[in-house]
Amino acid sequence: MVRLTDAEKAMRDGADGPAVAKAMDLLIRYAEALGAEDFVETNNVAGVPGSSPQWVKDYYKEDGGDYRAVFSRFDLDSDEVVDVPRMNAFSCHLQGGMDPEMWREQGMSEEAFANFRSDEAEVASHGIQVLKTCTPYLAGNVPVMGEHCAWMESSAVVFCNSVIGGRTNCEGRESTSAAMLAKRIPNWGFHTDDFRKGQHAIDVEVPVDSIFEWGMLGYFTGAAVEDAIPVLDGAISDAALIKHKHFGAAAASSGGVEMYHMVGITPEASSREIAFGGADKGERFTYGAKERAAVYERLNSIGESRDVDYVMLGCPHYSIDQIADAARMLEGRKVHENAELWIFTSRAVKATAMASGYDRILREAGAKLMTDTCSAISQAVPPGTKVAAFDSAKQTHYLPAMMGIEGWFGTTQDCIDVACTGKWEGRLN
Amino acid sequence: MATAELKAPDIVIRGRKVVGGVTEGEALVTSQTISGWGGVNPLKGEVIESHHELKGVSFANKILVFPGAKGSSGWSGVFHMTKLTGCAPLGMLFTITTTKAALGAVVLRVPTMTDFDRDPVEAIATGDWVRIDADKGEVQIWKGGRA
Numbered sequence: 001m002v003r004l005t006d007a008e009k010a011m012r013d014g015a016d017g018p019a020v021a022k023a024m025d026l027l028i029r030y031a032e033a034l035g036a037e038d039f040v041e042t043n044n045v046a047g048v049p050g051s052s053p054q055w056v057k058d059y060y061k062e063d064g065g066d067y068r069a070v071f072s073r074f075d076l077d078s079d080e081v082v083d084v085p086r087m088n089a090f091s092c093h094l095q096g097g098m099d100p101e102m103w104r105e106q107g108m109s110e111e112a113f114a115n116f117r118s119d120e121a122e123v124a125s126h127g128i129q130v131l132k133t134c135t136p137y138l139a140g141n142v143p144v145m146g147e148h149c150a151w152m153e154s155s156a157v158v159f160c161n162s163v164i165g166g167r168t169n170c171e172g173r174e175s176t177s178a179a180m181l182a183k184r185i186p187n188w189g190f191h192t193d194d195f196r197k198g199q200h201a202i203d204v205e206v207p208v209d210s211i212f213e214w215g216m217l218g219y220f221t222g223a224a225v226e227d228a229i230p231v232l233d234g235a236i237s238d239a240a241l242i243k244h245k246h247f248g249a250a251a252a253s254s255g256g257v258e259m260y261h262m263v264g265i266t267p268e269a270s271s272r273e274i275a276f277g278g279a280d281k282g283e284r285f286t287y288g289a290k291e292r293a294a295v296y297e298r299l300n301s302i303g304e305s306r307d308v309d310y311v312m313l314g315c316p317h318y319s320i321d322q323i324a325d326a327a328r329m330l331e332g333r334k335v336h337e338n339a340e341l342w343i344f345t346s347r348a349v350k351a352t353a354m355a356s357g358y359d360r361i362l363r364e365a366g367a368k369l370m371t372d373t374c375s376a377i378s379q380a381v382p383p384g385t386k387v388a389a390f391d392s393a394k395q396t397h398y399l400p401a402m403m404g405i406e407g408w409f410g411t412t413q414d415c416i417d418v419a420c421t422g423k424w425e426g427r428l429n
Numbered sequence: 430m431a432t433a434e435l436k437a438p439d440i441v442i443r444g445r446k447v448v449g450g451v452t453e454g455e456a457l458v459t460s461q462t463i464s465g466w467g468g469v470n471p472l473k474g475e476v477i478e479s480h481h482e483l484k485g486v487s488f489a490n491k492i493l494v495f496p497g498a499k500g501s502s503g504w505s506g507v508f509h510m511t512k513l514t515g516c517a518p519l520g521m522l523f524t525i526t527t528t529k530a531a532l533g534a535v536v537l538r539v540p541t542m543t544d545f546d547r548d549p550v551e552a553i554a555t556g557d558w559v560r561i562d563a564d565k566g567e568v569q570i571w572k573g574g575r576a
Contacts, residue, residue: 026535026536029448029535030531030532030535033447033448033531033532033534033535033541034526034528034531035445035526035544048506056510056513059513074509077509077535077536077538152502152503153502154500154501154502157502169528170502170527170528170529171502171528171532172502172503172504172505172506172528172529172532172533173502173503173505173506173509174505174506174509174532174535174536175505175528175532188528189528226499227499227527253500255499256462256499256500376467398467401467401478401479402467
């Protein structure tokens with residue numbers, strides 16, 4: 001049985017209104033399902049509160065078919081509809097379903113756009129920050145070491161735990177929406193010290209320095225340890241935010257890694273012993289030249305035709321330095337007439353890209369800088385896409401399978417080049 | 430139902446309640462973890478992940494027996510949607526507790542158990558008849574169905 005404080009009992013019993021009571025009821029059921037003994041307080045929640053496609057609203061037609069109905073019945077899993085007040089925790093909306101301006105290019109209907117606008121107005125009026133990104137830590141929500149968070153989005157969760165030392169499980173839609181109201185999340189998993197220790201070792205023998213190499217090592221890591229916590233040690237260098245972003249997203253998609261340690265690099269791994277919480281445990285994997293080549297081959301096993309008609313960058317959402325690099329690579333060139341280049345980021349980062357002149361360079365070259373979503377989330381690719389190219393192992397993992405297209409994985413330079421020539425020339429050097 | 434005439438279950442295993450309740454039905458078993466978002470079509474309750482051994486198979490109205498959840502944080506949301514489309518499983522038995530699987534079970538509100546004294550993925554085969562009494566912490570199994 002989960003232990004409740006007096007404040008939590010009061011919330012459950014309705015002292016803070018019916019919506020908070022429903023949120024607390026759901027969180028108690030969730031804590032019991034996990035076998036958690038109590039809750040932690042959180043004031044940092046990121047999810048997708050209340051946003052839904054029209055068919056979900058139609059399902060709750062008898063309950064009003066609106067945001068309030070969906071938030072009550074779906075997000076809070078409540079049998080009755082309740083008034084939904086302003087959220088109590090610092091709350092952020094993660095990625096959404098379409099670009100707020102280029103939705104037509106993404107193939108969205110007028111009706112879907114109207115639904116999107118309506119949901120967004122509700123999100124804002126409930127005191128939720130409209131970050132609309134899978135990278136909240138690049139758009140105004142950076143936790144601190146040890147902070148208890150309740151985040152969705154596997155790539156953000158692994159970044160929060162591993163790079164920042166914040167504490168979050170991989171939460172879902174319903175638990176994050178409830179936590180926005182109740183400011184509680186079950187004290188289980190990554191909220192506890194012991195759970196955060198390394199479980200397997202990965203010895204890195206080939207130099208891993210560029211973002212491309214970090215991404216490949218991430219994809220290898222997830223496949224090796226699945227959802228366990230790896231301790232990586234060896235020839236890893238030139239750490240930077242964007243490299244962790246790509247490493248974590250790749251490891252989370254090939255295996256489900258929610259936290260990793262890099263000895264001497266990440267904050268809870270000042271030594272190998274500290275990372276493991278004692279002596280080495282688990283299995284020991286080696287990442288050498290052979291393994292590196294195999295990862296590259298695996299990521300490129302779904303490409304046959306070298307005639308690329310779509311290049312997608314920005315998974316996870318591009319940072320301002322990645323946009324600056326892409327703009328430099330594209331300056332003075334043109335996207336090929338048979339190809340499209342879409343780059344995805346958050347609205348906050350796009351505002352900086354516009355102020356810095358990168359958006360203009362990209363537009364003049366024929367590329368589009370989009371926000372809020374990505375091709376996998378929105379299931380939107382340019383009409384007639386057959387072969388795509390990516391610089392992200394995560395997007396390579398998901399998009400071709402979801403859309404039934406071919407895909408290539410390479411460096412950002414490979415991707416910019418193919419966007420301009422239409423011919424894939426990527427290879428492993 | 431003339432329960433007195435039914436033969437005794439072939440196997441009984443015990444575990445911990447995740448979501449309470451009693452249900453029974455035909456088992457669908459996989460030794461592979463399941464992705465929610467991007468791995469299941471909620472309109473059909475069907476596994477769509479490439480290379481998955483259940484690809485193209487629906488778990489609608491079955492007792493889903495699987496090691497656990499993997500992949501995107503959208504797991505609970507996608508399983509929750511199968512309840513709206515009438516394609517939810519009747520009950521679930523999984524061996525690895527994750528936030529994804531636990532939350533998914535909670536919002537599906539179907540009897541669900543974990544932490545068993547014997548691995549249900551080994552003990553149960555697709556087509557076996559399974560009765561879950563999550564409140565008692567007991568799973569009864571009739572091999573090859575209960576015709």
